[in-house]
Every structure is written in structure tokens, then in C-alpha cells.
């Protein structure tokens with residue numbers, strides 16, 4: 323029987339710890355969340371971030387900007403937030419409307435307030451193994467592995483996906499923990515064959531059923547990062563969960579796996595930012 327890696331329960335535990343630590347600070351941690359346009363999925367995520375802030379006793383501000391917002395206006399707002407003492411973290415929800423250069427916007431966030439860990443300074447810190455903010459999704463996955471005593475050391479780790487937000491930093495974190503890491507992506511020719519070598523398989527593609535049971539080594543640990551809707555409109559990941567869970571040693575469900583931990587790590591990063599900021 324596979325262990326179901328309960329990200330939801332672990333996230334609640336993490337948030338309780340964050341809350342406790344935040345209570346010892348002179349000033350409560352403050353997070354500013356920016357959302358541009360009317361993407362309904364982004365709306366849902368941003369609402370849940372506000373709830374997380376309340377749960378952790380944080381101060382939070384939300385900036386909902388219209389679809390027509392220019393890059394200049396958005397960057398001007400970020401620059402104001404960079405200056406504000408009571409704001410420890412700034413998150414600009416992705417994706418941004420067409421015509422806005424995401425990289426330029428992310429670069430405008432002060433690396434000290436970059437609780438998403440998306441600024442090149444924090445990415446670079448991760449690359450060379452220096453301290454910085456870790457991107458929340460890979461950070462959350464490492465915390466899941468740690469909580470369940472799954473040690474990547476010496477293991478074959480396969481990451482499907484090479485985004486700056488998930489795939490690349492995930493590979494680096496597994497490597498930091500001494501995993502033997504392979505990154506697969508849309509041009510990979512022998513995906514199934516490579517996946518079958520994995521002791522730890524991380525799927526971050528965004529397509530229903532890209533990982534089927536024949537691609538998974540019996541006893542492997544499978545981490546499903548994706549949030550897709552299937553034909554029935556049901557939330558599901560990249561992995562054919564019903565079939566794959568029968569052969570693995572551990573697997574994250576969707577929902578209730580990686581998603582809640584991503585949010586918990588945002589709270590953790592905001593706490594860390596506040597601790598540094600107030601020191």
C-alpha cells in the first residue's frame with residue numbers, strides 16, 4: 323500500500339509553526355499580493371493567499387489592477403512596495419497579461435522581498451548553494467520528502483519539466499541533497515524509459531495523464547506538481563493517479579499534495595523575510 327503524502331495536513335502544521343514564530347516578532351510580517359487582470363484561477367489562488375495570511379497572523383495587502391495596466395505602472399507600484407517598511411514580502415501573481423514582460427516585473431521586486439524566489443539574484447543563490455529565498459513549490463516538495471523521511475541521497479531523481487519556477491529549481495534542490503538528477507522536457511525522446519529509472523519522480527508538466535503506470539518503477543516515490551482539469555472538470559495532476567498509486571511506495575494526491583505546501587512555503591518565506599528585515 324502506497325503512502326499518500328498528505329501535503330494538506332503538513333501545510334497546516336507548517337502554518338501553525340510560522341504563526342508561532344511570527345508572534346515573537348516586534349511587528350507582524352506583511353505580504354503584498356499583486357494581481358493583474360481577470361484570470362479566474364489567479365483570483366482563486368490570491369484569495370487563498372489572503373486566507374493563509376490571516377491564519378498566520380500576517381498583515382496583507384492586495385492590489386487588484388485592471389487588465390490594461392501597463393508594465394510601467396506595475397513596476398512603479400512594485401517600487402513603492404519595495405520602499406515600505408511594513409511590507410516584508412511582495413508577490414506578483416503569474417501569469418501576467420500579454421504585453422507585460424514578466425521577467426522585467428520580477429526583476430523589479432527587491433530580492434530581499436522576493437518571497438516567491440523568482441528574482442535572478444535568488445535563483446543564482448540557489449544555483450551556487452548560497453542562502454536566498456527558495457521558490458515555494460520546490461521548497462514545499464523538499465519539505466514533504468523530509469517530513470516522510472524520503473532522502474534523495476544517491477537516488478535516481480527524474481524531474482519532468484524545466485520551468486524556472488518548478489523544474490529547474492526542483493532539480494537543483496534534489497542535487498543539493500545528493501540525488502542523481504535527470505531533467506526531462508517536451509523534446510525528450512525516451513521519456514517513458516527515463517521515468518522508469520526514477521526512484522523519485524517529479525511531474526511538473528501541466529497535462530493530464532502524462533505519467534502512466536507503465537512509466538513508473540514499482541516502489542518509486544511520485545510527486546505530482548500539476549493542477550489540471552480533466553474532461554469531467556475535476557482537478558487532477560499529471561499522473562494517472564488511480565493506476566500509479568497501486569505500484570508506488572508513496573505519492574502526492576491532487577488536490578491535497580503539493581499545492582497546499584506551496585502556499586505554506588510562501589508564508590514561511592514571508593516570515594523569513596520579516597525576521598531578516600527586523601533584525
Ligand SMILES: Nc1nc(=O)c2c([nH]1)NC[C@@H]1CN(c3ccc(C(=O)N[C@@H](CCC(=O)O)C(=O)O)cc3)C=[N+]21
Nearest residue numbers: 367413414415416417438549577578579581582584585
Ligand atoms: N507569483 C506566483 N506565485 C505562485 O506561487 C503562483 C503563481 N504566481 N501563479 C500560479 C501558481 C499556481 N499556484 C498554486 C498554489 C497552490 C495551489 C493549491 O493550494 N491547490 C490546492 C487546490 C486548490 C483548488 O481546489 O483549486 C491543492 O492542490 O490541494 C494551487 C496552485 C501558485 N502559483
